[in-house]
Structures are given as C-alpha cells and as structure tokens.
Amino acid sequence: MDLSKIKNFQDSIVTVMGLGRFKQGSGVGAAKWLIKHGAQTVITDMKSEADLKESVEEVMKHYSQIKAEVTDRDIYPPVFVLGEHHEDDFMEADLVLKNPGVPFNSDYVIEAEKNKIPVESDVSLFFRYCPWPIYSVTGTRGKSTTTAWFGHLLKAVHEKPVIAGNIQHSPLEDLDWILLEKQPVPVVLELSSWLLESLKNVNIAPKIAIYTNAFEDHLDRYDSFAGYIAAKEMMFKDQGPADMAILNADNEIVAQAASRIKAKIYWFSLKPLAGREGIWVEDKDIVIQVEGKKQTVCAVDEVGLKGEHNLHNGLAAALGAYLAGVPVDRIAEGLKTFAGLPSRQETVREVKGVTYINDTTATSPEGVIAALERFGQDGKVIWIGGGSSKGLKFEEMAKHLHAACKYLILLEGTALAELSKVLGDAVPKVSVDSMEKAVQAASSVAEAGDIVLLSPGTSSFGMFKNEFDRGGQFVEQVKNLKE
Template identity: 30%
Template sequence: MQNFNVFGKKVAILGVSLEGTDSARYFVSLGAKVFCCDRRSKAQIGDRVNELEKQGVVLRLGSAYLHNLEEYNLLVRTPGMSLRLPELVTALKSGIKITSQTKLLLELAPCPIIGVTGTKGKGTTATLIAELLSNAGYRVYLGGNVGQPLLSRLPEMTPADLLVLELSSFQLEDGDCSPQVAVVLTVGSDHLANFDPLSTNFHQSQAGYVDAKKNLVRFQKAEDLCVVNADDPVANSFSKFTKAQVVRYSTTTKDSDAGVNKNYLVLKMKGMMTPIIPLTEIKLRGRHNWENILAACLVAQRYEVPVQTMQKVISSFAGLPHRLEKVATVSGITFYNDSFSTTPETAIAAIRSFTEPIILIAGGSEKGADFTKLGEAISKSPVQMAILIGDMAPKIETAIRKFSPHLKIITGLTTMKQIITKAFAEVRPGSVVLLSPAAASFGLFKNYKDRGNQFKAYAQTLTPKTHSA
C-alpha cells in the first residue's frame, strides 16, 4: 500500500455507481484529481452528483464520456463495463493502467481476503462466512456484490481483520491477484449476453465465463486455501489451477472434507467427521443451501471458529432478501420470494427445495438462457401450475410443454398485483407460491429488487380466504 501513490495524478472513475462513488471518495482522500465518467445525465444519476461535486470531483457525462481516456493516469472501471470497448482497448494500448475496485482491494488490503465465486449462492455464502467469523470475534468487512463498497474504508483496516468478498465473473475477468482463501461454488452458465441497458459487459462464450472465474484461484500461493464443490465438475476442476491447499465439500459422497451424514452436516476435524448441525435446525431451504453452509464451515474451520459458534450462527441464519425468502403465510399458503433467481439453474434449485405443491411464477427478460432443463425439472417436481410473465414466457412455456404437456400454464399478466391475485385465487392451503423467475427483470420491473419487493408487498397485503379454494 505504501507504494501506491496517486497524489496529484488524474484518475478517471468509469461509471457513477454506488461502487464508483466510493472509489471516487477513496482517490480524493489520496489527493488525486478525480474525474467521474458516465453516459447518463446528472438527472439520471441522481443524488450521487451532489456528493461528488462537493468533493471537487469533475463530472464528464453524456455520450462522449469515454473520449480522450489517454489524458488520465489511471482508469477505474465498473464491472459492468466491457474491456472490449474500443476506447478501453485504445487506452490499454497507449499504456494507461486500467483497474477496478476489486483489483485494488485484492492488491492493497492489509488483511487476509476470502473471495467467493460461483453462479449461485455467492451472496448467501459470503454473508454466512462473515457472520461465522464475526461471531468468533473477528472484525469482518463484507463487500463485493454484497454488503457495501469498501475501497474508501481501506485506511481503517488492519492486518488482524478479515475481508470477505462476493466476486462475479466480471469482477474477476482481468484479475492478476487471488485471495488467501478462495471459495468456488457451483459454476453454471450466466452473463453470455447483455440485455442490461446500463451495462456493456458479457462473456463471449461459456469457456470465457469459466476462465474469468478461475482468476479467483489462479494466483494463490501454497499457504492459501481453496474450497471447492466436489459435486460440480466445473467447480472441482478449479483445483487444477491453484497452488493452494484444496478442501472439498459434497452432499452426495463421503469422500470429502465436509458433507452430509445421517441427517447432519458434518465437518472433518482431526481426521474424523464431526457433526455440526442437524438438517432440521437449518432455516435455509434446499440442498443447494446445505452446500453453501458446508463451504462456509470449511472457511470457518480455517480460522478456528468453534463448532458451538457454527451451530449458533447457522441455526439462526435466515438468508438474504430475494433468495428463497419466506415473505408471507396467508390462509395456509406460503409465499417465497426468489427474485434473485435470474437463470434456469437457480430456479431449478429453488423448485427442488420444496415437497409441497407449488405455483411457480417465472419469466422476465432475455439473458440468452436455454430453458430445457428447467422444463424437465418442473416435470419431476411438485409444480402444479406455472404463471409465466415477460418476454421469456413463450420460451419457458415451450420448454415446459416438452415434458409436461398438460400442466396448467397462465400467461398474459403484466403487473405483480395481477400475478399475486391470480396465484392466490388458484392455490390451495398447504401449497407454496414461488417467485423464481429464471430470467432478468428488465421490462416489467426496474430490477430484481423491485420485482421481489413488489411480490413481497402484494403477498403481505392479501386478505385471508374465508373458505377453502
């Protein structure tokens, strides 16, 4: 950190997001001349403009926001901005350094870093790791895609602290430094096309997506730790690309360092599989969440968290908003908000978490996904009816009909109020209404949070039924 000197230098923050604003705050504190570049107007950016201008940050907004990047000494890129943009390619060729908040944290943090990646479960696992460690007495910072941006808080961190980062493929794709502890959850398929109007980034192939995530482990050292999902061939293959000690978790085999045995989650301690917690005491639903917990326990073991602390934290951990979040029970009908599910794989995991009859709400905007496996999973599940919404409704319906030609499917609903009202009218007591879209939210909703919050609000204001449906 002592060699990182930007005093008086021109630093451009590319993208005025929450993270970008935090990055600007950090570089202002170091005496840099800070510029924030964004294609949006002041009105579109909103309240962040006032904070930036008060700090003396120069705003370069509008369609020409990426012009003349060669005049800066350092570019700090938002993860949603593609490195393949011609302006960034030109800047790199001219010798301008391009970095990101993630890269800076990995390079400059004075404390050990725990990085978590995968296609699903990153936020849940990273948050649980942070809870386990903080309950064991560590001062923990949680950031990346979950928690708060942390670059401006670097000066307060000490070597005794721990930093937990949830890291996406976009945050890792240009990485050249790995965390001391790397956690690799199930790696499926995502970000192979871009339909977000505020983003330019996507991976040109599945191989590119996976390769970007490998940077989490690629630069580890022998004294580091790599935690991988032994049940997922792609995640397990990451063990070939690290020099670190590798530990594995599995919910299907006994040949692992953490797993499931006789209705307990178990952890190998001193060569013996030790019970951590009964499955019945876990609030999180689904086998995929057992996997997330096992991964977190292996990290906790690294930092000598007592089993009693693991039990206490896991038994009380209810997960994150919009991830299989139980939001209401009305007339014996339970509503689950899984709006963060934007891929078929995450929707499949959600569906497999229930044995109760399900009314599934799925669909949204395009992400370039193939819904065939989702259709097959629905045919083998307790889904009794599907309400399909958005542009992806026809594609999902085709996938469902391939395996379940007689399943009741409802389409054409365009507001969450209509969707909740219809689901409630159709569902019977003892059933589950599950919002697990398997698609992006753009079009009908602002984002996944808006979609989930609307689902929660309408479910919580339903009037109980006076008789059985």
C-alpha cells in the same frame, strides 16, 4: 499513475466507467472513495441522468459531506457525463475505474489499455491496498449466501469482519478504517466472474478461496461456457501451496478445476469423502476432517437454513471459517443461528392461507430448480418468472415447472418467446407487463395452501432496474394485498 500509495489519488484524474443504478454498488462505492481521497472524478455512464437519479444523489450527498469535513486539501466536485461516453475522459485520465458490469472488450477500455492507462475495479484496488488476508467466494449459485454465512461465522473471532464485493457493498467503503487497525481484520469478498476478470493484473491471491458450484450462466456476456468457467477460475490463478482452495465435490465442473489449482485443496460434499480433507455429511451429521483430525460439528437437521442448496452453502462457509481459525463449537452455533439473506427464498407474507416467496436472486434455471425442489413437492406452486434472456437453456427448468406448478405467470422481456415455447401448454400460463399485474394474477388464482413463488430464472433488465428492484416491487405488491 503509481498505484503504490493511496495518497497519490490526491489531484489525480480518475474516470469511473459505469455508475450503475444500484446506490450500494461498485460504481457508487468507488466514486465516493475517490472523491474522499481527492481525485478529480469523472463519472460516465450510458444510462440517462433520470435512470441514475438515486445513484447521482448518493454521490453528491457524499461529496457535500466530505467537502464540509475536509479543509486541509482540495476536494473536487464530481463531473457527470451521462447518456454517453467521451473518448477524452478515457485518454486523458490517470486511471479508469471500471464497474464490473462493463466488459473488458469495451472499445473505451481497450483504448485506455492501449495507451497504458491502468484499468481497475473497486475490488482490484482493494486487493492492492488491503494489508490483511482476503477470503473469497465465487460460483454460479449460492455465493452471496455463502459469503454472508462465512462472515457470520467469523464474528466468533472478530467483532467486525468485512463482508463485501458482489454482495451489494463495495469493499472500498471499509478500506480506510481497515488500514488503521493494528490487528488483522477478516475480509470475505463475494467475487462474480466479472469482478474476477478485473483481478487479471493484480497478482495477489486470496488466502482462502471457495468455489460453490458452476452452471451455465451469463452466456450473453461470454462467447462460451468455457469462457465463463475460465473467468471463475481466475480466483485461483495467483494461489500457491500456502493458500487454500475449497471445492464442491458434488459439482463436476468445480471438481475438475482441482487439477489446475496450486493451492492446498479441501472439499465439501453431502456425502462422505474417503481419503480427502474437508467437510461433509455422514450419518446425518456434519463432520470436519483436517490434518487427520475428524470432528463432528452438529446434526444436519440443526442447520438453520433448509434445502440441499443451503446445506452446500453452509458446509462451504463452515469449512472456510474452520480454516480461518474459528473453533468447531462456534461454527456449530453459527450454522444454527444464521438467518439467511433477503430476496433468497424469503417468505414475504401469508395471505388467506397463500404463502408468497421472494426468490428474485434466482437468475438462472438452476436457481429456479433449487426453489422448486424446496417448495414444489405438492404441486401447488404459482410461479412468477421470466424476463431478460442470458442465452441459457430452459428445458430442464421447464420439466420441474410442469411437475411443481399449477399456474405460470411470465414477465415480459427478451426471454418471453423462448420460455413460452419451451413451457408449452402443459400448465396454464399468462404473460404480464408489470409486477403489479403479476401479483394480481397470482392472487386471483391462488387457494389456501398454495405458494406464489417469484423465482425468475433470468436477468431483470428491461422491466426493472435490477434484480433487487424486481424483488422489492414483488414485496411491495404482496404487502398491499388485503386479508
């Protein structure tokens, strides 16, 4: 199939592998875009129709709308193959569009590639067709916040920057209007390691690429930590001297990547960086130094989001915005006004003097540690965590939990046995099989001045549809608590 022009999707046969339970996700976004462009779309997922009810409804709603609007060409109803995959759907397709959650070593993907059938993702298609420079963000922690903050800062120079990718929004949903614009549209994409793998054959580089940090994660998908890091560094593979890479000088793994990057490198750090260009903290101020020009942005204590991890995120976003043409005074304003994203150390409610915090996106031990460093200084945290294992180590997280927590509530899942063993009996703990029971248990032991912190340190699969369902259930149960 010739992917050089979008019009070639009309009447083509495209298999979307992995619809996903999240109706704003890559699978649903890709299916909607393909239907709009006249593809005969087959949507296949190993999950059942009941599991995918919301996503199926979203796609069908979109199909009905497009079918009513478009009268000059064929619009085909999507074909759903759920609870199983059919080999013919891959062998007879002109294109396979893979959800990032599906690994490239899937037998169906391998067979499609053997038969010279292109395998793409929503992000790889966007890279191929987007006419404007793309700015990208990856990392183990903070990439969503950095992406959103970067986009917030770009509003100083453009009315409607695109913020998409792993941040719960497929970039294909914006592609059509972008193509009609006569002036450049700034695009910021959050790229997970899974999405970066889908760019292996694209050979188009992001103009600015930000690497927030790197810690062990997703070892249930990768054979080793080295494999995970190699996927992260695919963001830089096609960059050249005219492109820009922004690296975290305070993270050893990220700093080591510099020797393998061909782009011009800029740094961000919580301490001054002599002889380097970038952004850092100096004498309680944030300063930018690029091309020999040093400028003070604002005081650290003026930054809207608190915590060292958020300061790192803000520095990275600010440097990206500066290199993209945003003036320093507007960057200062944006650092002060960005309110953050939901589900990330989000204060839900205070009940009887107890503060409830939703940090459901903390899916690794490092994320939990960051939350405890912010909220656990007084040792009054009641922690809700655990879930599905990703093959990560909990020992360091356990030390922080012991220091910061008065009570531990463990969510049942494949990580439960290992987590229980590592935590031991130093702090009272209980395991529960629902979020309702978790919040009830927390509220029953909490006293005024305590903090109930949902910061799981694991994946959500099993008990929940995804991490946002987990956080949503927490918020719902907290809102149901009586004063």
